[in-house]
Amino acid sequence: MRTIVSQMPEWSHYIKGHDTLTLGYPWQSYETDPTWAQLVREAVKGLSATVTYCASVEMIRQALATLAPHSVDLLVIDHDDPERHAIGRNPIRLPLALDALPLLKPGGWLIVDNYDSFGMHAFDWSGFQTFTFDEVGGFNKWRRYSGRGTRLGQRVVA
Numbered sequence: 134m135r136t137i138v139s140q141m142p143e144w145s146h147y148i149k150g151h152d153t154l155t156l157g158y159p160w161q162s163y164e165t166d167p168t169w170a171q172l173v174r175e176a177v178k179g180l181s182a183t184v185t186y187c188a189s190v191e192m193i194r195q196a197l198a199t200l201a202p203h204s205v206d207l208l209v210i211d212h213d214d215p216e217r218h219a220i221g222r223n224p225i226r227l228p229l230a231l232d233a234l235p236l237l238k239p240g241g242w243l244i245v246d247n248y249d250s251f252g253m254h255a256f257d258w259s260g261f262q263t264f265t266f267d268e269v270g271g272f273n274k275w276r277r278y279s280g281r282g283t284r285l286g287q288r289v290v291a
Contacts, residue, residue, distance in 0.1 A: 163193045165215050190224070190279045194232050200286070205236040211246035227252035239290040248284035259288030 161182040164170035170186035177184060187193045190212065210233070214224035230245065230253065237243060243261065245253055264285045 162209060163196055163212075165186050165193070165213055189216055190229055193215075194229060197229075197232050197236065198249050198256065200236050203236045203238045205233075206238055206241045207244070208233050208237050208241070209244045209246075211244075223251055225252040227255055230256060237288055239288055241288050243286045243288065245284050245286075258284070258286055260289050262289060 152274075158278075161173070161177060161180075163182060163185045164173060165187060167186050170184055174184045186197060187196060193212070208230075210226050210230045212224060212229065213227060214222075217224055226245075226247075230243075234243075245256070249255065250258070266283045269284070
């Protein structure tokens, strides 16, 4: 099966922390950083992708509220929170993840970067078949993943 992992050039650079935009695989999303949003818009020109700049997580929540339930095949939860960052606090991703969850189709995929932090340790994965990547490279300890783990979950079809 062809996937972003098998097709992405320079996979080893990604594992070392280089971003997907630089490697030619940008995420398509709502962005809280205007500079990053513009870079992603440029990268996805010609694709059926929408990149929306939202100055706050609250604006993202409002945008998500306009989408139909069960209309999204893939959700990626990997955001910063400019308002919390401004006061020296880490983002809390759980409320946004819970707002987005009703949008996910049965059989759709949820990808959570840093699944064990930013409040996501309290997320209920019971409705998903999950795949967790805490370390890439098996027993090769020198190839540790640069983040705090990524979890992929496919929503179980009831």
